[in-house]
Amino acid sequence: MNKIIENTKLSESVVKMVLEAPVIAQKRKAGQFIILKIDEKGERIPLTIVDSDSQAGTITIIYQVVGKTTSLLARMKAGDALQDLQGPLGNPTEIENYGKVVCIGGGVGVGVVYPLAVALKKAGNEVISIIGARTKDLIILEKEMEKVSDKLIVATDDGSYGFHGFVSVVLQQLIEKGEKIDRVFAIGPVPMMKVLCDVTRAPGIKTIVSLNSIMVDATGMCGACRVSVAGKTKFTCVDGPEFDGHDVDFKLLANRLKMYCDPEREAYENHKCGCDGN
Amino acid sequence: METKEIKEKKEKVPRQKMPEQEPGKRIRNFEEVPFGYSAETAIIEAKRCIQCKKPGCIAGCPVDVKIPEFIKDIAEGRFIEAAWKLKETNGLPAVCGRVCPQEDQCEKFCILGKKGEPVAIGRLERFAADFERNGGNIEIPPPVKSNGKKIAIAGAGPSGLTIAGDLVKLGYEVTIFEALHKAGGVLVYGIPEFRLPKAIVEAEVEYLRQLGVKIETNFVIGRTKTIDELFAEGFHAMFIGVGAGAPVFMDIPGENLSGIYSANEYLTRSNLMKAYLFPEYDTPIVRGKRVAVIGGGNVAMDSVRTALRLGAERAMIIYRRTEVEMPARKEEVHHAQEEGVEFLMLTAPVEYIGNDAGWVTGMKCLKMELGEADASGRRSPVPIKGSEYIIDVDTVVVAVGTMANPIIPVTTPGLETNRKGYIVTRDESGLTSRDGIYAGGDIVTGSATVILAMGAGRKAATAIHEYLSKK
Numbered sequence: 001m002n003k004i005i006e007n008t009k010l011s012e013s014v015v016k017m018v019l020e021a022p023v024i025a026q027k028r029k030a031g032q033f034i035i036l037k038i039d040e041k042g043e044r045i046p047l048t049i050v051d052s053d054s055q056a057g058t059i060t061i062i063y064q065v066v067g068k069t070t071s072l073l074a075r076m077k078a079g080d081a082l083q084d085l086q087g088p089l090g091n092p093t094e095i096e097n098y099g100k101v102v103c104i105g106g107g108v109g110v111g112v113v114y115p116l117a118v119a120l121k122k123a124g125n126e127v128i129s130i131i132g133a134r135t136k137d138l139i140i141l142e143k144e145m146e147k148v149s150d151k152l153i154v155a156t157d158d159g160s161y162g163f164h165g166f167v168s169v170v171l172q173q174l175i176e177k178g179e180k181i182d183r184v185f186a187i188g189p190v191p192m193m194k195v196l197c198d199v200t201r202a203p204g205i206k207t208i209v210s211l212n213s214i215m216v217d218a219t220g221m222c223g224a225c226r227v228s229v230a231g232k233t234k235f236t237c238v239d240g241p242e243f244d245g246h247d248v249d250f251k252l253l254a255n256r257l258k259m260y261c262d263p264e265r266e267a268y269e270n271h272k273c274g275c276d277g278n
Numbered sequence: 279m280e281t282k283e284i285k286e287k288k289e290k291v292p293r294q295k296m297p298e299q300e301p302g303k304r305i306r307n308f309e310e311v312p313f314g315y316s317a318e319t320a321i322i323e324a325k326r327c328i329q330c331k332k333p334g335c336i337a338g339c340p341v342d343v344k345i346p347e348f349i350k351d352i353a354e355g356r357f358i359e360a361a362w363k364l365k366e367t368n369g370l371p372a373v374c375g376r377v378c379p380q381e382d383q384c385e386k387f388c389i390l391g392k393k394g395e396p397v398a399i400g401r402l403e404r405f406a407a408d409f410e411r412n413g414g415n416i417e418i419p420p421p422v423k424s425n426g427k428k429i430a431i432a433g434a435g436p437s438g439l440t441i442a443g444d445l446v447k448l449g450y451e452v453t454i455f456e457a458l459h460k461a462g463g464v465l466v467y468g469i470p471e472f473r474l475p476k477a478i479v480e481a482e483v484e485y486l487r488q489l490g491v492k493i494e495t496n497f498v499i500g501r502t503k504t505i506d507e508l509f510a511e512g513f514h515a516m517f518i519g520v521g522a523g524a525p526v527f528m529d530i531p532g533e534n535l536s537g538i539y540s541a542n543e544y545l546t547r548s549n550l551m552k553a554y555l556f557p558e559y560d561t562p563i564v565r566g567k568r569v570a571v572i573g574g575g576n577v578a579m580d581s582v583r584t585a586l587r588l589g590a591e592r593a594m595i596i597y598r599r600t601e602v603e604m605p606a607r608k609e610e611v612h613h614a615q616e617e618g619v620e621f622l623m624l625t626a627p628v629e630y631i632g633n634d635a636g637w638v639t640g641m642k643c644l645k646m647e648l649g650e651a652d653a654s655g656r657r658s659p660v661p662i663k664g665s666e667y668i669i670d671v672d673t674v675v676v677a678v679g680t681m682a683n684p685i686i687p688v689t690t691p692g693l694e695t696n697r698k699g700y701i702v703t704r705d706e707s708g709l710t711s712r713d714g715i716y717a718g719g720d721i722v723t724g725s726a727t728v729i730l731a732m733g734a735g736r737k738a739a740t741a742i743h744e745y746l747s748k749k
Binding site for chain 2: 023024037041042068069084085087088216217219223224226228233251255256259263264266
């Protein structure tokens with residue numbers, strides 16, 4: 001069980017893993033995630049299900065190496081197995097034919113927005129996708145996104161590939177050009193999601209974000225993942241992970257993501273602490 | 279528990295004490311506090327039992343342990359036989375001997391308790407179960423021939439484990455579906471190592487496995503598969519024993535600041551994930567210096583004693599009533615006091631204050647006084663006007679209760695729940711509004727005790743057996 005079928009690098013720090021998980025593969029819907037635990041002493045970490053193959057009984061996850069657990073994960077080989085794999089968890093994305101949707105992914109967030117784009121396209125939407133990263137080498141899933149989008153715009157912070165600038169600027173320009181957008185799906189680092197929500201607030205475009213809070217059990221029994229949405233406390237794992245971005249308290253989320261920076265650094269000294277929303 | 283010796287009647291053998299770790303030493307480790315009886319002490323204590331013709335103690339036990347019989351075995355040195363006798367009706371004796379509130383159950387009805395101190399039934403139960411386990415010679419009854427009927431159980435906590443043990447002995451094919459990666463429910467994620475070593479829970483779960491119970495971990499009923507999908511796969515009846523695992527927060531300003539935990543999260547990190555062994559184990563936990571635990575139940579005591587062991591300089595219990603009303607076991611309150619926990623009674627937080635980084639730094643509290651008794655007879659705390667003051671804290675654990683988790687009710691059409699989200703049962707059998715679906719333990723009653731959940735599992739086992747025997 002939980003056998004690794006494939007574990008390949010997509011970029012310098014982003015890895016794609018295909019896992020044997022027939023029950024999850026059959027059941028999962030776009031927007032849902034799993035919890036995995038490598039071994040007896042491991043921690044439980046949440047990762048979005050990027051893709052699944054119910055015939056082969058496999059699921060695909062994409063992760064960025066940011067700390068001890070993801071680094072250990074990256075070192076595993078096809079044929080190895082994870083001790084624990086739980087899912088599918090969280091509410092599926094509400095997929096409808098909204099008309100014209102913009103799917104935005106930043107960094108490893110492209111892996112999270114990809115299954116949404118697939119489902120939204122299938123439901124008849126016109127899909128414009130914007131994917132971005134710090135630099136060219138960190139862009140992932142470009143071909144896959146292109147396949148499911150009517151239009152794809154790639155952006156890099158340093159201008160090494162595609163549009164020179166943030167994905168939020170691309171979105172801003174689309175809006176300014178008069179593109180009639182019915183819904184935005186934005187997934188990436190917390191500061192990116194916050195800025196994107198600021199861009200869509202004034203024109204009143206409903207913007208769905210997928211939150212990446214700290215989780216432990218992910219079945220609603222602890223509240224580690226609690227966030228404030230429209231002034232109310234919600235648990236990301238059972239009430240989300242997707243929420244209306246205009247109602248999310250991003251500052252609180254960013255603060256809570258930093259709760260374990262010190263011990264995480266201790267556990268993974270040589271790497272930059274990955275809990276700042278990246 | 280009471281350790282006072284009987285002074286008036288010196289000729290009588292007093293209730294035997296259990297040696298325990300010194301407070302000064304034990305607050306620096308997570309090892310079990312009481313060491314348990316030696317064989318000699320167990321025999322002395324067992325001989326205090328007068329073997330009543332009509333024992334009251336059994337009636338006080340929700341799973342009807344044959345108390346005088348197992349105690350007689352111990353008194354006569356047949357320790358293994360005592361353990362087997364216990365296991366006839368109780369699949370988890372090493373657990374129950376440790377965590378049951380015996381003072382409110384079996385020992386409350388012990389005749390010796392009328393004039394002196396009751397027989398230490400819990401300590402003897404623990405002794406027999408430990409003796410068998412430590413001997414490494416656990417007797418597994420011969421497998422029962424399958425009757426071809428399949429039972430699904432949601433949740434591997436005390437109620438689910440009990441009903442599984444009962445039904446597998448009757449020939450049912452039993453599968454427990456557990457959401458977490460380990461079986462045991464509150465026994466593994468909630469109750470700390472220093473009160474209930476996890477190796478003991480694992481051994482008792484292993485015993486059930488050897489009886490033939492299948493346990494599927496990482497299986498969230500409602501998400502991984504729904505109850506109706508399991509019925510469609512050929513299960514004949516279902517028991518829901520998923521507990522009341524959702525945390526309750528007080529909904530006061532600042533409660534989402536960093537450093538504020540639900541007791542469930544705090545204890546899950548420490549117990550299930552072994553965060554107290556970080557970085558050997560990967561899960562981190564905040565090692566606060568000034569820790570406030572809100573609440574007065576056993577979960578609050580477990581949390582505050584965990585905080586001490588994680589290195590707190592000040593570990594405080596904040597409770598809005600007085601020590602008399604605290605629902606925690608007296609033994610646990612006593613242990614906490616010995617260990618240096620501060621008890622701030624008649625105090626209630628009204629707001630949390632944080633710094634620029636969003637970390638909790640203080641807690642605004644109100645002083646309370648006890649007002650009139652309410653309908654339940656408890657005097658309700660009434661805030662004293664203008665009594666606000668601030669307590670400096672860097673970590674807070676909210677232990678004011680838990681509620682029902684909605685995943686199963688929401689994904690099971692026709693399953694009736696009450697206003698608070700607990701599953702409604704028709705009677706003691708645990709039958710729900712759906713044919714063939716039974717429920718028991720905290721998901722029906724709200725947070726209660728391990729042994730009451732086990733009692734509910736026992737009753738549902740009888741009911742399911744009757745239901746399927748008629749079919």
